Amino acid sequence: MTRMIAIQPLTAQAFAPFGDVLDVAGDPDKLINQGMCGRYHDRAKLDFSDGRAGISLFKAIPRDLPLKLDMVERHPDGSQAFLPLSQEPFLVVVAPDQGGVPGLPLAFRTAPGQGVNYHRGVWHGVLTPLSQPGLFAVVDRIGDGPNLQEHWFKDAILIGP
Amino acid sequence: MTRMIAIQPLTAQAFAPFGDVLDVAGDPDKLINQGMCGRYHDRAKLDFSDGRAGISLFKAIPRDLPLKLDMVERHPDGSQAFLPLSQEPFLVVVAPDQGGVPGLPLAFRTAPGQGVNYHRGVWHGVLTPLSQPGLFAVVDRIGDGPNLQEHWFKDAILIGP
Numbered sequence: 001m002t003r004m005i006a007i008q009p010l011t012a013q014a015f016a017p018f019g020d021v022l023d024v025a026g027d028p029d030k031l032i033n034q035g036m037c038g039r040y041h042d043r044a045k046l047d048f049s050d051g052r053a054g055i056s057l058f059k060a061i062p063r064d065l066p067l068k069l070d071m072v073e074r075h076p077d078g079s080q081a082f083l084p085l086s087q088e089p090f091l092v093v094v095a096p097d098q099g100g101v102p103g104l105p106l107a108f109r110t111a112p113g114q115g116v117n118y119h120r121g122v123w124h125g126v127l128t129p130l131s132q133p134g135l136f137a138v139v140d141r142i143g144d145g146p147n148l149q150e151h152w153f154k155d156a157i158l159i160g161p
Numbered sequence: 162m163t164r165m166i167a168i169q170p171l172t173a174q175a176f177a178p179f180g181d182v183l184d185v186a187g188d189p190d191k192l193i194n195q196g197m198c199g200r201y202h203d204r205a206k207l208d209f210s211d212g213r214a215g216i217s218l219f220k221a222i223p224r225d226l227p228l229k230l231d232m233v234e235r236h237p238d239g240s241q242a243f244l245p246l247s248q249e250p251f252l253v254v255v256a257p258d259q260g261g262v263p264g265l266p267l268a269f270r271t272a273p274g275q276g277v278n279y280h281r282g283v284w285h286g287v288l289t290p291l292s293q294p295g296l297f298a299v300v301d302r303i304g305d306g307p308n309l310q311e312h313w314f315k316d317a318i319l320i321g322p
Binding site: 022024028033036037038039040042043044052053055056057059060061081083084085086087113115117126127133137138142 | 185199215216245247273276278294
């Protein structure tokens with residue numbers, strides 16, 4: 001039986017068990033540059049077992065909905081932030097851990113200008129842009145070891161619009 | 162006498178003395194996600210005297226050209242990366258150090274999808290979007306102390322289109 005998951009809007013509250021929503025909702029923490037710029041300060045919990053933070057760029061092929069979700073992964077050694085270098089929404093899939101395997105996933109669609117930071121060890125889908133350019137800055141752990149666990153679902157899950 | 166500076170396209174070579182250009186020029190370092198995503202790995206030299214890396218968001222008011230440049234600043238304790246959360250080009254102003262004060266600035270216009278990382282201690286202009294949304298992710302040092310030196314020019318410099 002194919003399980004189906006509906007996509008919900010990304011909110012900080014709904015996403016809190018899995019990570020941080022990076023956006024400019026609310027007032028800035030500080031006004032800088034003679035009042036011309038608001039700083040929303042230190043909004044992601046960067047968390048690395050070892051190694052260090054680095055900035056990489058990801059260029060991914062956009063996917064169509066409904067998405068057939070075969071797999072989720074997690075990074076036991078570090079958090080991972082995705083910052084879209086466009087105003088295009090993208091799909092964010094996460095799942096709670098249930099004794100070392102993922103439970104039923106949740107799916108979120110970002111609003112323009114929202115990024116996410118997956119907390120260390122959180123099950124999540126691979127980067128899933130829904131339109132071009134599929135370009136993201138990624139802040140994650142630079143270090144040794146695979147830092148990757150994959151879980152392939154016995155039956156694919158459909159994530160629908 | 163008002164000095165005028167022409168804007169040049171941002172290239173990694175021209176920008177090398179000041180920092181890193183973050184873009185997806187060339188081949189990715191690694192293909193991931195069953196070939197659906199290219200990873201351009203660890204492209205910024207993050208460099209902090211103390212403290213740690215953090216992700217903040219900046220929302221800045223766009224400026225018009227020609228820009229009247231009154232001031233440049235530098236951060237003695239850490240590098241600072243600007244990642245545009247849109248495909249809009251922005252203005253990047255840097256200056257060589259000449260005995261503790263900035264020399265003649267250089268001005269660059271980014272291409273869509275380009276970010277920059279200012280190396281620690283490099284003189285640079287404040288964040289200067291040229292159009293909406295003026296929204297950026299910033300990866301810089303989270304730590305104590307002001308970590309800021311400003312230099313106000315005796316005569317403003319015009320940065321022209």
